[in-house]
Amino acid sequence: MFFKIVKGKCQSYLYLAQSYRDEDGKVKHRKICSFGPLKNLDSAFIKSFAQVTKYSATVELVDLESAVVSEKINYGASQVINHFWQYFAVGSFIKQSMRNSKLKIDIESVLKLLLSSRLLKPESKLQIYNHQKYYGAAKEIPLHKIYRTLDFLAEHHEALQKHLYRQQIEKDKMVVNVVFYDVTTFYFESVVQDDLKDFGFSKDCKINNTQVMFSILVNHQGMPIKFNIHKGNSYEGHTLVKALESISREYNIKQVILVADRGINNGANLLEIKNAGFDYIVGSKVKNTEDAIKKEILDLRGYEKIGSYDNEEGLGFKVINRDRTVRLQKGGAKEIHKITGRLICTWSARRAATDKADRARMVERANSMLDNNSFTSTRGARKYLDITIKESPKLRTEKIIEDGKWDGFYGIETNNMSLSAAEVAAAYHQLWVVEESFRILKHHFETRPMFHWTSNRIIGHLTLSYIAFLFERSLEIKLKTNGVEGVTHDGIREALSGMEVTVINNNINRIQITNRNNDLSNAIMLTLSLEQPMNCKL
Numbered sequence: 001m002f003f004k005i006v007k008g009k010c011q012s013y014l015y016l017a018q019s020y021r022d023e024d025g026k027v028k029h030r031k032i033c034s035f036g037p038l039k040n041l042d043s044a045f046i047k048s049f050a051q052v053t054k055y056s057a058t059v060e061l062v063d064l065e066s067a068v069v070s071e072k073i074n075y076g077a078s079q080v081i082n083h084f085w086q087y088f089a090v091g092s093f094i095k096q097s098m099r100n101s102k103l104k105i106d107i108e109s110v111l112k113l114l115l116s117s118r119l120l121k122p123e124s125k126l127q128i129y130n131h132q133k134y135y136g137a138a139k140e141i142p143l144h145k146i147y148r149t150l151d152f153l154a155e156h157h158e159a160l161q162k163h164l165y166r167q168q169i170e171k172d173k174m175v176v177n178v179v180f181y182d183v184t185t186f187y188f189e190s191v192v193q194d195d196l197k198d199f200g201f202s203k204d205c206k207i208n209n210t211q212v213m214f215s216i217l218v219n220h221q222g223m224p225i226k227f228n229i230h231k232g233n234s235y236e237g238h239t240l241v242k243a244l245e246s247i248s249r250e251y252n253i254k255q256v257i258l259v260a261d262r263g264i265n266n267g268a269n270l271l272e273i274k275n276a277g278f279d280y281i282v283g284s285k286v287k288n289t290e291d292a293i294k295k296e297i298l299d300l301r302g303y304e305k306i307g308s309y310d311n312e313e314g315l316g317f318k319v320i321n322r323d324r325t326v327r328l329q330k331g332g333a334k335e336i337h338k339i340t341g342r343l344i345c346t347w348s349a350r351r352a353a354t355d356k357a358d359r360a361r362m363v364e365r366a367n368s369m370l371d372n373n374s375f376t377s378t379r380g381a382r383k384y385l386d387i388t389i390k391e392s393p394k395l396r397t398e399k400i401i402e403d404g405k406w407d408g409f410y411g412i413e414t415n416n417m418s419l420s421a422a423e424v425a426a427a428y429h430q431l432w433v434v435e436e437s438f439r440i441l442k443h444h445f446e447t448r449p450m451f452h453w454t455s456n457r458i459i460g461h462l463t464l465s466y467i468a469f470l471f472e473r474s475l476e477i478k479l480k481t482n483g484v485e486g487v488t489h490d491g492i493r494e495a496l497s498g499m500e501v502t503v504i505n506n507n508i509n510r511i512q513i514t515n516r517n518n519d520l521s522n523a524i525m526l527t528l529s530l531e532q533p534m535n536c537k538l
Contacts (some may be wrong), residue, residue, distance in 0.1 A: 012038045051421040068507040076499025077116040078136040079530045084471045090165040097156050110149040113137050119470035120497055150460030157463040161226055178427055179217045180434040181260040183236045186448040187211040196455045198232035215239045222433040224470050236263040241272050247275045259427055267326035271337055281428050284411030296320055297345045315348045317421045341415040344424050351409025441465055444489050484523045495520035501533050510538040
């Protein structure tokens with residue numbers, strides 16, 4: 001573009017003009033706009049506009065009327081994945097694992113694609129295949145290679161977990177003096193049973209669906225250490241042995257305190273933990289203790305204030321020495337073992353009020369069942385009904401009174417004799433980190449329901465979610481360490497989702513424009529030293 005002065009009959013006019021070639025290839029000028037008579041124009045305006053015109057000659061203009069958005073590509077997830085891919089040396093592990101493999105698949109590219117979907121918007125493998133361009137795939141990946149990558153993960157999931165654990169120890173100096181253990185279930189939209197899927201006690205209340213059991217160990221920061229997959233009908237209390245064998249033998253963890261809820265508290269498990277050389281802190285069913293212990297628990301005399309552990313009003317504790325006798329049947333012989341430990345019994349006025357209110361609701365439901373003569377429920381309120389004589393069902397008043405005695409009481413059992421009661425209680429109440437881990441895996445990464453049917457694909461799918469969880473948890477901790485406040489997993493997803501480039505097509509060119517980042521996106525870029533794509537012509 002350029003200025004053009006055109007002389008009229010009486011005066012000269014200033015135009016903004018543009019050169020073009022006509023159909024015969026001759027150069028001609030096209031008037032874009034008129035500024036009016038030259039004598040009416042301010043000289044400063046003319047100079048300023050001349051500079052704009054000079055600059056416009058160095059850039060390419062886009063005809064917005066013909067421009068359309070052709071695609072959007074996310075760069076946030078892929079850059080974060082590439083960062084932790086190198087950080088945890090995942091590529092080196094895959095190359096080592098593929099050295100003698102006959103698989104002709106670029107496992108690294110496929111796995112990065114799958115992880116991008118987990119971080120941004122978890123969806124089926126078919127949908128990932130359909131949307132792979134959005135996730136930044138350099139070239140199209142066939143669908144069958146996506147499924148074969150799950151098989152690779154299944155085959156190597158044990159070795160991969162061990163590799164990732166060692167990388168955390170080496171790179172992050174991860175502390176593993178206290179580990180938290182828990183078990184959950186993942187269900188299928190299926191009733192078909194096999195060597196892994198089966199019916200069992202469902203933590204999602206999906207009693208008509210097959211499931212698998214999934215256990216995980218995390219440290220005090222919620223960083224994952226190890227997971228195991230168990231048959232769907234496994235008893236929760238029996239899942240611990242497999243985990244203990246792994247961390248003791250394969251991970252070379254020799255001294256650690258294992259923290260878990262009441263689900264794994266049985267004599268055989270506690271003996272396994274002790275024999276592995278570990279200490280334990282586990283929830284205890286105080287109503288199931290010996291009569292002498294029960295009497296001491298219920299006597300509020302001797303309860304002391306826990307102090308700085310919790311400022312809740314009416315919270316106290318009592319330490320009771322309790323030796324557990326464990327009887328095992330091995331072959332035809334009976335074995336008797338003794339475990340020396342302590343029961344840290346806590347009582348809370350607030351928890352007592354909650355327990356009382358919960359029981360009142362169950363009694364109300366039990367009365368409703370009596371009124372309607374309907375006793376199909378097998379959980380909750382039915383425990384307060386006596387239906388041994390069908391013609392005259394009634395409330396179990398003695399049971400209601402007995403349960404009321406235990407309002408506000410909770411027990412924590414440990415074989416560690418050096419920690420204070422406050423330290424034991426504080427460690428136990430950190431179990432939320434493993435419970436939060438399950439919420440992230442189940443809901444944030446939408447690991448269930450699963451639509452894979454073979455054992456290999458199920459294990460591969462769960463391993464994929466585990467890696468995504470490790471990467472996102474690592475990002476969360478690095479952001480917090482860097483002083484970024486209010487970091488949540490949903491916030492990270494929103495920030496990564498906004499890190500996009502928009503590709504615009506007009507009749508001549510394709511142009512890439514980088515979207516504006518929010519504050520957390522910028523914090524991620526800064527924390528991981530990532531580079532933002534430039535606006536450019538493709």
